[in-house]
Amino acid sequence: MIPATFEYVRPTTVEEAAQILRNAAGDDVKLLAGGQSLLPLLRLRLAYPAALIDIGRIDELRGVRDEPDHVYIAAMTTHDEVVKSAVVQEQCPLVALATAQVADPAVRHRGTFGGSMAHADPAGDLPAVALALDMTFVVLSADGTREIPAAEFFVDYLETALEPGEILLGAKVPKLGPGWGFHYEKFHRTAQAWAIVGVAAAVKRDNGTISEGRIALTNMGTVPVRAFAAERRLPGVPITNGYGELREAVSVAAEGTDPPTDLHGRPDYRRHLAVVLTERAVRQAAV
Template sequence: MIPATFDYVRPATLEEALDVLRDAGDEAKVLSGGQSLLPLLRLRLSYPSVLVDVGRLGELRGVRDEDDHVRIGAGTTHDEVVRSAVVNAECPLVALATATVADPAVRHRGTFGGSLAHADPAGDLPAVAVALDMELVLRSASGERVVAARDFFADYLETVMEPGEILTAVRVPKLGPGWGCHYEKFQRTAQAWAIVGVAAAVRVSGSGGSRRVEEARVGLTNMGSTPVRATAVESAVPGAELNGAAANGSGGALRDASALAADGTSPPADLHASPAYRAHLARVLTCRALSAAALAV
């Protein structure tokens, strides 16, 4: 299909972009990498009157280590995130999940902030955002505000961003020592959206044959209209012994806790999976993700 008619603006500065968005109101859309927005325009699922291209604004790109968190510019490409030494050292779950996004061509054009602002629950990064308690920095012509990831996603392809706002950066808290991470997902093909995905981070204590999980964070992809935090699993995992079968998820407390992964979720039904199948996948993949995360410590 052919997109509906729109005006195209490519501002030279962030301030100029914010002024354009303020004047256009809810008739405008922000374009960065375009890997999510352009297909919607082509299918006329989105039809803005003004398209504001911020893809060349250098102030929206880059990764910085800032004390207790890592700041990722919203315009930073997926590939830049995956290759960032800071991200890999301080928040490896972000690098692991981002490396699974679509294919290399998309990762070289698509942006970290664009994926979050798109708010597709089948996307890989929203689940990671809620699992790690990320904070999203929003700017408008009237000022700046910070929104926690758990409050950012409102519904399918909807966020709490107001007309005139741009997502400028994401703050990723550092987990510190003793944490292991893993992102596990099931998909039809390498480039396809996840049928179900699991972002897991676990804090492990002890050594040798006496290791156990002290804390866990689990985010689920495509198990509802927004990314889901698997709180039932997180509550059940602490104290899990990592010995023998429990260490690889084939038995013990990790498997038992993972059986709760689908509790409180509303998985969608589509051509690729029924809700029951997605619930089954959530339980299986959560067990794998928790085990891999624990072994990574």
């Protein structure tokens, strides 16, 4: 199909983009990043904004920075750039592991880190990772900047805490330090498909046992969810020869979730998958 008509603007600084957003108050305006989610919606006329602000030429929205206590990933950094970043691989490998499973190479070369977060699809791979790692999102408006914890960023299906007129600048990914292991386990029909269920796991190892665990689930509700019930059971579980204890600990991984029903599975099927995949993810992370 042919998209509806819209005004097209291409700013070169974030301040210019923020001012355009402020001037467009009351109008339906969309930010164009990689376009991998927005352009299909435009073609199908499921979205028909009055204006499109292309932020693709704003250099300050790209790149990865190694800060003292966190890694900063700018919003317009492509998935491929995130995966290949030596800083990301060393300091926050869970981000690299999950990003490498986003769609296919063509999408990863165009799609952006911030675009995936702002789109807030609960079946997307990165929102759950943001939750598991307690990322903090940095946003800008014409009034200044503010920070939003990942736990507060994802509000509902395809809805975030971003206010009208705000632009996602990037995310701060905390450095968890030595002793942590990571894994992202994803179940899907084909390599390019959305996750039917996904699990982002971070596990801290201490003297042969798990001392702390973080587990976040993909596509188990309208937003990514933390499996707190399973996390509380993980401390003390042996890393080797503790499969029985681990299986018991993660048996409550789906507790409190509200998975969708669609062509790919019913809620009970997804709850079963969440438990199975959580066991796999935690086991791999603890190795």
